Amino acid sequence: MSAQTAHGSSTEKPIAFVSAQALRERMHTAVNDPHLRSSFRGAMDFLMAKRAAQFPDESELASLRSLSEGIRQYSLARLPDLLEQLEASLTKNGVQVHWAETPAEANAIMLGIAQRHQAKLIVKGKSMVSEEIEFNHAMEAAGVGALESDMGEYIVQLAGEKPSHIIMPAIHQTKQQIAKLFAEHIPGVEYTDNVDALIQIGRRVLREKFEIADIGLSGVNFAVAETGTLCLVENEGNGRMCTTVPKVHIAVTGIEKVVEKLEHVAPLFSILTRSATGQAVSTYFNMISGPRKPGEKDGPEEVHLVLLDNGRTQAYADEQLRKTLQCIRCGACMNHCPVYTRIGGHAYGTTYPGPIGKIVSPHMMGLEETHLLPTVSSLCGACGEVCPVKIPIPELLIRLREEAQSEPHANPAMVGQGAGYNKLASFGWRMWARVYGRPGSYRAFSWLATRFRMFSPSKQGGWTAARTPLTPAPRRLRDMVKDRR
Amino acid sequence: MSSPSPGAGQAARAYPARPAAVYFYATCLVDMFVPEAGMDAITLLEREGIRVIFPDNQTCCGQPAFTSGFPDEAREVAASQLDLFPEDYPIVVPSGSCAGMIRWHWEKIFADDPARKARAAAIAARTFEFAEFLLHVVGFQRKDEGAPVTVALHTSCSARREMGTLLMGRELLARLGNVKLAIHDHESECCGFGGSFSLKHPDISTAMVSDKVASLKATGARQVVTADCGCMLNITKRAAREDIDAGRATASLPGEHLATFLLKRTGGRK
Ligand code: SF4
Numbered sequence: 001m002s003a004q005t006a007h008g009s010s011t012e013k014p015i016a017f018v019s020a021q022a023l024r025e026r027m028h029t030a031v032n033d034p035h036l037r038s039s040f041r042g043a044m045d046f047l048m049a050k051r052a053a054q055f056p057d058e059s060e061l062a063s064l065r066s067l068s069e070g071i072r073q074y075s076l077a078r079l080p081d082l083l084e085q086l087e088a089s090l091t092k093n094g095v096q097v098h099w100a101e102t103p104a105e106a107n108a109i110m111l112g113i114a115q116r117h118q119a120k121l122i123v124k125g126k127s128m129v130s131e132e133i134e135f136n137h138a139m140e141a142a143g144v145g146a147l148e149s150d151m152g153e154y155i156v157q158l159a160g161e162k163p164s165h166i167i168m169p170a171i172h173q174t175k176q177q178i179a180k181l182f183a184e185h186i187p188g189v190e191y192t193d194n195v196d197a198l199i200q201i202g203r204r205v206l207r208e209k210f211e212i213a214d215i216g217l218s219g220v221n222f223a224v225a226e227t228g229t230l231c232l233v234e235n236e237g238n239g240r241m242c243t244t245v246p247k248v249h250i251a252v253t254g255i256e257k258v259v260e261k262l263e264h265v266a267p268l269f270s271i272l273t274r275s276a277t278g279q280a281v282s283t284y285f286n287m288i289s290g291p292r293k294p295g296e297k298d299g300p301e302e303v304h305l306v307l308l309d310n311g312r313t314q315a316y317a318d319e320q321l322r323k324t325l326q327c328i329r330c331g332a333c334m335n336h337c338p339v340y341t342r343i344g345g346h347a348y349g350t351t352y353p354g355p356i357g358k359i360v361s362p363h364m365m366g367l368e369e370t371h372l373l374p375t376v377s378s379l380c381g382a383c384g385e386v387c388p389v390k391i392p393i394p395e396l397l398i399r400l401r402e403e404a405q406s407e408p409h410a411n412p413a414m415v416g417q418g419a420g421y422n423k424l425a426s427f428g429w430r431m432w433a434r435v436y437g438r439p440g441s442y443r444a445f446s447w448l449a450t451r452f453r454m455f456s457p458s459k460q461g462g463w464t465a466a467r468t469p470l471t472p473a474p475r476r477l478r479d480m481v482k483d484r485r
Numbered sequence: 486m487s488s489p490s491p492g493a494g495q496a497a498r499a500y501p502a503r504p505a506a507v508y509f510y511a512t513c514l515v516d517m518f519v520p521e522a523g524m525d526a527i528t529l530l531e532r533e534g535i536r537v538i539f540p541d542n543q544t545c546c547g548q549p550a551f552t553s554g555f556p557d558e559a560r561e562v563a564a565s566q567l568d569l570f571p572e573d574y575p576i577v578v579p580s581g582s583c584a585g586m587i588r589w590h591w592e593k594i595f596a597d598d599p600a601r602k603a604r605a606a607a608i609a610a611r612t613f614e615f616a617e618f619l620l621h622v623v624g625f626q627r628k629d630e631g632a633p634v635t636v637a638l639h640t641s642c643s644a645r646r647e648m649g650t651l652l653m654g655r656e657l658l659a660r661l662g663n664v665k666l667a668i669h670d671h672e673s674e675c676c677g678f679g680g681s682f683s684l685k686h687p688d689i690s691t692a693m694v695s696d697k698v699a700s701l702k703a704t705g706a707r708q709v710v711t712a713d714c715g716c717m718l719n720i721t722k723r724a725a726r727e728d729i730d731a732g733r734a735t736a737s738l739p740g741e742h743l744a745t746f747l748l749k750r751t752g753g754r755k
Binding site for chain 2: 027031037092295338380384429430436438464465466467469470472477
């Protein structure tokens, strides 16, 4: 019996991303949903203000960002070595290290561990990588229950949804919706939309589960190569429960999360919590260095780390795209994104929504499915401006546009290169370059456009959907300049 | 590929002394759609005793293709512009995003072409956004002849983040004396133009520009002033459509380029 059926909930829906058309439809629905619009706007305003309050001193922020960027780039530059070192240190500490190239491999490894222990229930701390590989789905298909213990994730799981934000998974849910979910799915619970009461209810349910769970699953924020330490940032204490109470702890993370030394963690931790939730520090910071040792009173008997690739080496292989892997998953780019604010997280249809989702998902899912994603941006740069590790997100979006739309060619840098190739659009740009790249042609073209302005179309596609048409001026600036001479 | 990080900190740029002459790089949008903004910018500069050279072979900085993911086409167009500025005069651009394209991205698109890259770098170093140039190089200071008025200022994302000109636009307005600046809600947020974004994703672009128009109007400002014609057309043409839909005969949110506004308040085009 799975944890979810225990609550009578439906099975979690798999990732909804199917096609560019589906993405368009979801975005259209989302942007026209006034409730969604106002709730996301309110929540993002709140988070932006919280972050801003953490960085009153611009120059301190600037130097902390440079330091954090430097640490991430230093770590990535040595990634293969650091991963080897991490494995050696962890092994020495008694942690079993596993490597997974694909989500299926990662799930198979973890299912194998679960089956070896005849596990019936896995209790989970918050882990976006487990979302990325659709862990819950895979476990349930094999008859092993997987229960989220982070309050937001728990709510999302009860609702049969995916997280809509990487830090606040249930940010799209109102307290009334949550109250209804709890009353419907948790036996013996009456409807209440008192937030404190709701949290107490959730805590009580989860508390019981920690005791009976066979395995605890967690993510990792930073994996320290030198010491073999897995660092976990959290606020609810459920992460600590997951990693200490059950007999077995499995941590799962992407290969990019490694840093060399413990001293590299402090600045990253500081800028992570301040950028993410506007907290000076999180309530909990766990450092896991191995299973229970003889004589110790608590801690798991077995600790595993599953290191997942899932497209990360593809990004790694390219100097520019590698910057994608600097990410520390703070979510600030979403909070500040005018597009995310207007469509919310689900519309993207990817595990990671918002700006980070747009640059990382194409590596995980291939451009075949995601080629439209990088175009859903006005390139305003708000994301890059707040990113604590200075990922040039707009620059990467432009690069991904190129990868998606260029004519398919041999040895591409990305799987699915050219998936968004459109012969007509490419021809259009070639013609554009012919005209604008030759001053004589441009002069002729602009002369015609202004002289025959009355023939400019009144319907101009997306532009006139909400605006009056663009019409060239009667005379060009160059004509006005000439006249004066 | 590490260019100096565009964005915050551009105020630290060293500015030259007031030159005898400048090149005026109008941008294709100004040339064809808002020529009066270009004319007003030229007039303002000339009034300060600066000779303005308008290279007749100018077309476009290549930005539309560059941001759309067509770097070859952007390169072809940008390459045609490298010969335009033979003398060592500053280059003034009445648009934050085109100035940003020249200042930060030309070098990148010529990364594999050392000769062109070097020329692009030399051009980038003397390229200035209009407000930046007027404030820091010209030291604009003219008597405000207009009646007291409240206006809103929209700073384009590129001007704000690549050229760092938000405070410069505000300072220029403040120097007028009779102009009160109303700061609108979510002032730093994008107006939703984003070039091809407005055509490719009209739903989201419309949501963004509608919110922008609403917060600009909510200030009670008589008009919006901006140094970017792309944003200006986006905002004012959205407002115009709302006016038509509501049956209003007069524009509820007229807009002007900063150059036009400054010139009108300080004597006008003679
Ligand atoms: S891309 Fe930057 S801002 Fe976005 S989640 Fe990653 S670290 Fe945070």
